[in-house]
Each structure stands twice: as C-alpha cells, then as structure tokens.
Amino acid sequence: MRYLALAADYDGTLAHHGKVSSSTIDALKRLKDSGRKLVMVSGRELEDLFTTFEHAELFDRLVLENGALLYNPATREETILAEPPPPQLVEMLYARGVSRISAGRVIVATWEPHQKEVLEVIQDLGIERQVIFNKGAVMVLPSGTNKATGLAAGLLQLGLSPHNCVAIGDAENDHTFLAASECGVAVSNALNSLKERADLVTTADHGHGVEELIDRMIDDDLASLNQKLKRHGxxxxxxxxxxxxxxxxxxxxxxxxxxxxxxxxxxxxxxxxxxxxxxxxxxxxxxxxxxxxxxxxxxxxxxxxxxxxxxxxxxxxxxxxxxxxxxxxxxxxxxxxxxxxxxxxxxxxxxxxxxxxxxxxxxxxxxxxxxxxxxxxxxxxxxxxxxxxxxxxxxxxxxxxxxxxxxxxxxxxxxxxxxxxxxxxxxxxxxxxxxxxxxxxxxxxxxxxxxxxxxxxEPPKTERRRHSRKYAEGNLGPDRSFYFRGPAKKLKLKAQNLTLFLQIAEGIDEETWLFHLEQGDYAEWFREGIKDEDLAAATEKIAASKLSADESRGAVRAAVEARYTLPSDRATGHEEKEDQPAK
Missing domain, CATH: 3.40.50.300 (P-loop containing nucleotide triphosphate hydrolases)
Incomplete structure (x- = not known):
C-alpha cells in the first residue's frame, strides 16, 4: 500500500457541531480493519476532547493542542512536544479583560476579537510565541509548533513517513499538515483557501466527506489520484x-x-x-x-x-x-x-x-x-x-x-x-x-x-566529494591501472590507484609527465579507468593551458584532491618542504 495512515482533523472534519456520526465511526473501523493507522490532529485539549468524543481508542495517536501534545490512547501516555507557557500569560490576559480563556499543557486559546490583547501580552512578557487563527479561535503556541510538526512526531512513533499518509481537514490551521502529507484532502465544507491547495476535495461535507475518502482508500489506495499529485515530482x-x-x-x-x-x-x-x-x-x-x-x-x-x-x-x-x-x-x-x-x-x-x-x-x-x-x-x-x-x-x-x-x-x-x-x-x-x-x-x-x-x-546542488577505496587506495587491476611509459616507452611504472598515480607523478621526469599530459592519457584514464568525467574534463583544460611541468603537475594534483579524499598528504609525497635537503 502507498497510504498506510489517515490523519484527520476533528472539528468541522470528523465532527459536525462537535459530534461524530455513527456512519463515520463505522468508516473509521473499516479503515482500521484494512491494516491502516488512524491519527487525529486537532486544536482541542485532551480533557475537552474526551467530553465530546467517546471513541479515542480507534486512533493510534491523538495529536492535540494544534501539534503541541501527543497522546497514545492504548497506553494513555502523553508526550509534550513544546515548551509550556509561563503562568503570567494567562494571568495577564485575565487582567486585560479577556474572560474566555482555555489553557492546555502548552496551548493558550481565546476568541476573536481578543487577538490585540494576546499580542500585547506576548510583547510585554518578551516571549517567543506565535498566534494561530482557526475559525474565530485565537491560539497561542511556541514558534514552529503546528499540526504538521505534531503529525510528524506521531507518525515517527508509529514508524511511518508523512509520504505514506493522507491528511484531511477544513480550516486555516489545517494547511500545514495537509501540505506535509503525501496527499492533502479538504472536505467540501472547508474554507476556499484550503480547497484551492488540496490535492482532493470531497463531494460530501464533514464526516461524510471523511467516509468518502476512506472508501476510496480501501477501494484502490487512491491510485486514481496519482496523476494529480504533481507537487511531489x-x-x-x-x-x-x-x-x-x-x-x-x-x-x-x-x-x-x-x-x-x-x-x-x-x-x-x-x-x-x-x-x-x-x-x-x-x-x-x-x-x-x-x-x-x-x-x-x-x-x-x-x-x-x-x-x-x-x-x-x-x-x-x-x-x-x-x-x-x-x-x-x-x-x-x-x-x-x-x-x-x-x-x-x-x-x-x-x-x-x-x-x-x-x-x-x-x-x-x-x-x-x-x-x-x-x-x-x-x-x-x-x-x-x-x-x-x-x-x-x-x-x-x-x-x-x-x-x-x-x-x-x-x-x-x-x-x-x-x-x-x-x-x-x-x-x-x-x-x-x-x-x-x-x-x-x-x-x-x-x-x-x-x-x-x-x-x-538537473545536476546536484552540492558537489559530491568522492571517496572510494578502489579509486583512492585500492587495486584497480592491470586493465584499469595507469602506466607511465614515457615517449620512448622505456618505462613501465604502474599506478593502480589515485594515490600511487600522484606519488609517481611527483617523481617522474618532466618529459614523461608532459608527454602523457599532452597526449591526453591522464584525461582518458580518469574518464575510463576512474569513471570520472568531471576530473577528465578538468585535466583536458589543464593540458590545453600549456603550463610548465611543475605547474601542470600541481594543477592535476589539486583537481584530484578537490574530488577525492585520499589517505593522507604523506601518501602523495607532497609533504616535503622547500628547505628540506635533497636526497
């Protein structure tokens, strides 16, 4: 299966006026029976959810408080995913006349039009908090905490990737976790801004839209949507x-x-x-x-x-x-x-x-x-x-x-x-x-x-520094080794890897070095023996520059070292200092 989990918002998605219908409960059970996992992702607090929803055991994880709290119904274990607010936050809101306040493990929430007082208190306290709006609710959370981060934590506990998850929601605070999932779905009653960005919009509303999605997941694992999921290409x-x-x-x-x-x-x-x-x-x-x-x-x-x-x-x-x-x-x-x-x-x-x-x-x-x-x-x-x-x-x-x-x-x-x-x-x-x-x-x-x-x-953004023992230190074998023979073919100095190549290159005479460079032998070996087109092209440019033997030797060595991690400078022999006595 491609989709092994369904992550669903509660209010306005699973629930209508705070209640989940029996047909939606039956659909959730069918999805569980198909071997998939269920994750609820809601802005509600735990105790508040339990007052209205009696089927938490259907879910493998509850992501609550808009991503700040993770709850495992099977073990009743809570995991707080963000820093709790300072106690003064709620006290100062009450002092400014804000009466409708709820506070969870992390979240502090009130309602519009009290966003002005909320922002003033955050500024007065000098704390780093974000304000999230959701259909009239004003939620205060640590920066970077949202439904997407909470869902990622829940899926990680289940050993699942967001790329194997379908997410469904209806409101402003659902944008992040729909975008983070492989497939984001909006119920038909969702805000237009969410429907415009969703991969799929259901024809039915609220829980019936979730039922519609579940039936499609069970039927063909949403294979019919594959052509629409271009954002992941x-x-x-x-x-x-x-x-x-x-x-x-x-x-x-x-x-x-x-x-x-x-x-x-x-x-x-x-x-x-x-x-x-x-x-x-x-x-x-x-x-x-x-x-x-x-x-x-x-x-x-x-x-x-x-x-x-x-x-x-x-x-x-x-x-x-x-x-x-x-x-x-x-x-x-x-x-x-x-x-x-x-x-x-x-x-x-x-x-x-x-x-x-x-x-x-x-x-x-x-x-x-x-x-x-x-x-x-x-x-x-x-x-x-x-x-x-x-x-x-x-x-x-x-x-x-x-x-x-x-x-x-x-x-x-x-x-x-x-x-x-x-x-x-x-x-x-x-x-x-x-x-x-x-x-x-x-x-x-x-x-x-x-x-x-x-x-x-499209090339990679970062250059890959190659380190392969077979190129740097290994034995490429006689067919893929480089042989310094010289113009008269009197030599037969075998370099079975890049380290030996640089060692021998330091010691051979200028005529032999330039002979192989100008004939393109080094570039050919890098291309065919080392299988490195970039190094071959760089060496061809060096050969065309008509540098002296010492200059071209240094340039080729630098080109090799820029691309490969060699055993040590000692292996290439160029740890010698100019003031060392000649041997």
Whole structure:
C-alpha cells in the first residue's frame, strides 16, 4: 500500500457541531480493519476532547493542542512536544479583560476579537510565541509548533513517513499538515483557501466527506489520484523548450543506463539529493563504494567489514534514515547472494511501513545478472521505486527489466543502449534520437509514452566529494591501472590507484609527465579507468593551458584532491618542504 495512515482533523472534519456520526465511526473501523493507522490532529485539549468524543481508542495517536501534545490512547501516555507557557500569560490576559480563556499543557486559546490583547501580552512578557487563527479561535503556541510538526512526531512513533499518509481537514490551521502529507484532502465544507491547495476535495461535507475518502482508500489506495499529485515530482531535467520533466517519486521503476563516465552517478546523486530534500527514504546497494560519502545517508559496511542485513533493517526503522549498503567487504562472487537475502526483507518492510520509498541498485548487471530469478516474494506487488543503474542493460535479469517504467539513458550512443534495454526486456522499441548527446543531456523514456525526449539533466546542488577505496587506495587491476611509459616507452611504472598515480607523478621526469599530459592519457584514464568525467574534463583544460611541468603537475594534483579524499598528504609525497635537503 502507498497510504498506510489517515490523519484527520476533528472539528468541522470528523465532527459536525462537535459530534461524530455513527456512519463515520463505522468508516473509521473499516479503515482500521484494512491494516491502516488512524491519527487525529486537532486544536482541542485532551480533557475537552474526551467530553465530546467517546471513541479515542480507534486512533493510534491523538495529536492535540494544534501539534503541541501527543497522546497514545492504548497506553494513555502523553508526550509534550513544546515548551509550556509561563503562568503570567494567562494571568495577564485575565487582567486585560479577556474572560474566555482555555489553557492546555502548552496551548493558550481565546476568541476573536481578543487577538490585540494576546499580542500585547506576548510583547510585554518578551516571549517567543506565535498566534494561530482557526475559525474565530485565537491560539497561542511556541514558534514552529503546528499540526504538521505534531503529525510528524506521531507518525515517527508509529514508524511511518508523512509520504505514506493522507491528511484531511477544513480550516486555516489545517494547511500545514495537509501540505506535509503525501496527499492533502479538504472536505467540501472547508474554507476556499484550503480547497484551492488540496490535492482532493470531497463531494460530501464533514464526516461524510471523511467516509468518502476512506472508501476510496480501501477501494484502490487512491491510485486514481496519482496523476494529480504533481507537487511531489522529482525533477530529471528540462527539454530544449524549457519544459520540466519529472518522475513520480512513488511507483516508478527506473533504469539509468550508459557507458562508463557518461554521467550516471551525477544524475543519480541529483535524484538522491532531491529525494532527501523532499523527505523520501532511500537505500542504495553500492557494490563498489561509489556512494560512501553521500550527504544525508548512513554508510553500512566498507572494504574491511561486510554489512549485515539486520543492521540495514535496524537503520531503516527510522523513516528519516537513508542508507548506503557498501558491499566492498563482501567477496565479488558472494554479493548477488547477499542482495538476494536483503531484497525480500526490504519488500516485507515496504509492505508494513511503505518504506524505503526508493531502492537503488548500482552495478545492477552484476547483482541482478541475466540468469537471476526473483524469489516468490521479491517482486510481488512491486509498485515502489526500484532503480537499476548499469553499463550493460542487456546483462540485467529480464524479470527486473520487465518492471522498468522509465529509463534515463546516456553515453556516446544512447539510442543503442535504449535498443539493448528494449530487446532484453521484451519491450517495443520507441523512436529515439540517434547519435551522441551534448554533455549533461540524456534520453528520457517513460514506458507508457511513445516519445523519447532529450533532457538537459538537473545536476546536484552540492558537489559530491568522492571517496572510494578502489579509486583512492585500492587495486584497480592491470586493465584499469595507469602506466607511465614515457615517449620512448622505456618505462613501465604502474599506478593502480589515485594515490600511487600522484606519488609517481611527483617523481617522474618532466618529459614523461608532459608527454602523457599532452597526449591526453591522464584525461582518458580518469574518464575510463576512474569513471570520472568531471576530473577528465578538468585535466583536458589543464593540458590545453600549456603550463610548465611543475605547474601542470600541481594543477592535476589539486583537481584530484578537490574530488577525492585520499589517505593522507604523506601518501602523495607532497609533504616535503622547500628547505628540506635533497636526497
């Protein structure tokens, strides 16, 4: 299910004139029976609510006092979410002639037209408080406390994300928690300002509108609204005419394919950054350690320690935790079996909690190789984001490719890569632009559309400083190492990683250094061996600048260090001081 919780306002939404009808109670029970959670989000105080509502036990959490108090009906436990007011606040309001005052654990409320006196008292006390209006009520709360913050706290206790929640309300103070939820609904009797911003407006009013929403949730999990929920779309890029192209953050199974150094990691990092900014939870299965310094994610495992499935699941229990599962500590031939053990556990978590919202599989042609067959539960009901990143889509399991709903394709001949994907997946080949693309461009194909469009992809806002042991310290192997041979090919100095490359570069003669620089050998290695297009482009600019050997050596070293975290300065040899004696 996409929507695992319903968050509903009380007065004017669930209740009409303070009372909830029996048919609305029956609808709430039906929703509970469907396996979903119920959260009430109200400006009322706890004791006041209990005087008019007798079915609090139906709700998994009550968010009261406009987000300042959280109550668990099952345990009767209260959690105060904000600082209580000073006692003088109420006393000074009475002294100014304000007679209709109610005070809860945190909230102090009165009615219009007493907002003038409220503001004067706040100013006289010198305290930080906000005033919230709600259909004539004047509520005083700590700054930053509202229904959205209270709902977030309640969902966190339930292990749920706001992106798996539907919210319904009717008044001014409901704007925040409707906007914070994946789907915001206004009952037909709601204020026009709320209806204008809601994703859905019910045809019925008050509790009958809630019943209408509940029936739709049970019927199709609001699938009919998917096309309307554009506010959550993840930006991929813009077409030549400036039109934005976005992907639905829910339900898309994405393929990112292209040759080495074509920009797959840049596009992926940008998407991850936007997922994090929107509060979606993601998990990356990272066979080669390429995402070990990704901002906003916890890395489990490294070259010396294999990750454990149980620790991955433990981190994912918190909806705000994103995870990178680094497989460098697992022998190459055992990585697919580790992934096979992880995937059904992720699917089980998604069934119960709706998370992680996106699972990204790097080097998918290895982990989901052509002979790979999914377990019985691995792809059952697979509707949430599974992103496959690969150089070789034709080498990925057909069972996985068949479920791809969108493809981003890059490289020198993206049309050929797209053709290879379609052939392997058994999908009809769409008409696609042929030939090479400009830097930063990609083909985007949404499988339910006939068109393949060229988009200029949106880069990440922050540069990712790469730290991968295989590039900085590891052994890339003979085929991907750099060899300093010199113009006469008398040398054979092997650099199997960036640290050794910089060490050797410091010691070789000027002629050898400049020979490889001017031939473009360094840029080619960075592009093909290190798979870093940005570093390759920077090195090409350095070569074109016609710097001296020492100047260009320093510039290349600076370009590498700006992008990679190396073991230490000592490893590159440039800790030497000018006043040290020559050896």
């Amino acid at each position: 993840l930006l991929v890029g813009k077409t030549a005419d400036g039109t934005e192209r976005r992907l639905d953050p829910f339900g898309v199974n994405l393929l990112i394919a292209g040759s080495s150094a074509s920009g797959k990691s840049t596009i992926t990092t940008g998407l991850l950054e936007r997922l994090e900014n929107k509060g979606y939870q993601f998990l990356i299965v990272d066979p080669e350690g390429d995402y070990s310094t990704l901002n906003g994610a916890s890395v489990l495992g490294d070259a010396s320690r294999a990750p454990l499935v149980e620790e991955v699941l433990d981190f994912l229990k918190t909806p705000t935790h994103n995870v990178v599962v680094n497989l460098l500590g697992i022998p190459l031939d055992q990585r697919p079996s580790f992934f096979d053990s992880l995937l059904p556990r992720l699917q089980a978590l998604r069934s119960s909690k709706g998370r992680p919202h996106w699972v990204l599989v790097d080097e998918a042609h290895h982990l989901l190789h052509a002979q790979w067959k999914p377990g019985e539960q691995n792809f059952t009901g697979q509707k949430m984001g599974l992103t496959l990143i690969t150089v070789h889509p034709e080498s990925v399991s057909q069972a996985a490719l068949e479920r791809v709903t969108a493809a981003i394709v890059l490289g020198e001949r993206p049309d050929k890569t797209l053709h290879a994907f379609c052939q392997a997946a058994g999908k009809p080949l769409p008409l696609a632009p042929e030939g090479a693309l400009s830097r930063g461009d990609a083909l985007l194909w949404e499988v339910n559309r006939d068109e393949v469009v060229v988009v200029h992809t």
